[in-house]
Amino acid sequence: MSGVISGFTVIFIMVGVGVVLGRTGALGDHGHEVLSRLVFFVCTPALLIYSLITTDLSVIFSSTLVIAGGSALAVGALYFLIAKLVLHRETPEVVIGALSSSYVNSVNLGLPIAIFVLDDASFIAPLLLFQILIYSPLALVTLDKTALQRGGGNPLRDAVILPLTNPILIGGLVGIAISVIGWMPPQAVLEPLKMLGNASVPGALLAFGMSLTGVAVFKKGQSPRRDIALATVLKMIVMPALVYVIARWGFGEEGHKLFAQVVIAALPTAQNVLVYATRYRRGQVLARDTALITTLASIPVIMIIAWLLA
Template identity: 45%
Template structure:
C-alpha cells in the first residue's frame, strides 16, 4: 500500500509540474500539443513495443482485457438506454456521449498508472489495443452514418491501421510469439524513447489541465453529469462485479482491472466531436470533469483494493 501511494505521489508531482509550466506559459502556447504528439507518435509506441516484445501473449490477451471490453460495452449500452429514455438527445450527441462514458484515457494517465503503480505497461496495453483497433473504428463508422459523413471503405480501413501505437503493439506481439530477440543496438534507442512516454504524458496532462475550461451552455448538461457518474462510478463497479464475481480475480489483477476501468474520458474524444461537428460541449466538459475528479476516485479504489 505504501508503495502504491508513493507511485501516486510521483505521478501527482509531475502532473503538478506540467500544470505550473502551462500556467506560466514557459514552454509556449503549443507545448501541450507538441508534447502530446511526441508521446503519441514516438514515446508511447516505443514503450508498448518494448513491453510487448518481452511479454508472454497471455499477459496481454488475458482476463483484464475481457473485463475492460465487457465493462465498456455494458456502460455504453446503459448510457444509450438511459439517455434515449430520459432526455432524448440527437443521435450524434447521443453516440458521442456514449463514447465519453466508456472510452478511457489509456495514454496520458493509463500508461503512467500502469508503469508506476502496477509495475508494467502490459496492464493497460489491452484496453488501448481494443479502443484503437475495434471500438474507435466501429463508433466512427456509426457516426459517419448518423451525421451523413462520407468516407470511402479504404479510408475506414487505413485510419486505425496506421495508428503508431497499434503498429508498434502488433510488431511487439509478433516478436514475442516468434521468440525473436532484437540486438541491444536496436533495443537501446527504443528504450530511451520509451523512457520519455511516462514523464512526457504526465507533463502534457498537467499542461492540458492548466488550459482547461468548461464550455458554457445549457444543452448537454444532463449528458455531462450522467457521463461523469457513469465513467467514474458505474463502469468501475461493473468492472469489479465482472472481475471479482464472474472471473474470480484478486490481488493486483483485481485492483488493476477496476482502476483502469475508472480512468477518465479520453481527450481524443474532443477530436471525434470536432470532426463530426456535433457534441463538442458534451465531449469537452466530460473530459474536464472526469479528469478533475479521477484522482480522488483512484485513491478510493486504491484504499479499498490495493494489495
C-alpha cells in the same frame, strides 16, 4: 495503503509540473498541442513496440483479459447509448465520453499500484494490451470517420485501411509481429524504443497538467457537466461494481485475485483519452475534466475497496 498514496503522489507531481509549464508559457502558445501530438505519434507507439517485444504474450490470455476487457466494453457501450439516446450528443463527443467512462489509467497509476498494492505487475498487462490493441483502435476508427469527416468511399475498405494509418495501432501490430516470430532486436534498436516509450507516460501527464492552465474544471456554461457526471459515475462506481460481479460470480474468484480485479477497475480515466481528444479536436473539456475528477475520486474509492476486500 502506502502504495496507493505513492502512486497518486507521482501523478500529482507530474501534473503539477505541467500546470507550471502551462502557466509560465515555457513551451510556447501551442506547447500543449505539440506535446500531445508527440505522445500520440511517437512515444506511445514506441512504448507499445518495446513492451510487446519484451513481454511474454501468454500473460494476456487470462481471466483478467476477459473481466477487464469485457467490463470496459460494457461500460463504454452503456455511456454511448445514454449519451446518444438521452443527451443527444454527436458521435465524436460520445466516443470520447465512452472512453472517459471506461478507459483505465493502466500505466502511470496502474503499474505503481499493481507493484506496490497488488504486489504483482502482471495483473495490469492484459488490460493494457486490450486497451491499446482492441479498445483504442475501435474508438480511433470511429473518430477517424466522424471527427475528421472522411465521408464516402467503401465502408468495408475504410474499416480496414483507416486503422492501418493510426500510429497507436501500427505500434501494437509491429510489436506483436516481432514477438510472435521470436526475434529480439539488437540493443541498439531496443534502447531508442525504450527511451521514447519511457517518455509516453510523463508526456501525457505533462500535457494533462498544461491543459488545466487558465480553465475552471466543471465550470458552468463551458464544461459539459452532465456528460462528465455520467462518465465519472460509470467509471468510479458502475465499472468496479460490474467487475466485482463478473469476477466473483462469473469466474468464482476470491481473495487477493478478486481484490486486484476490482482495484484495477477503480483506476481513474487515463490521460491518453485527452491526447486522443486533442488529436481530433473534439470532447477535450470532457476528457480533461473527467480525468481530473476521477483521479481525485479514485483515492477514496480504492481505499474503501482495500478496506473491504484486501
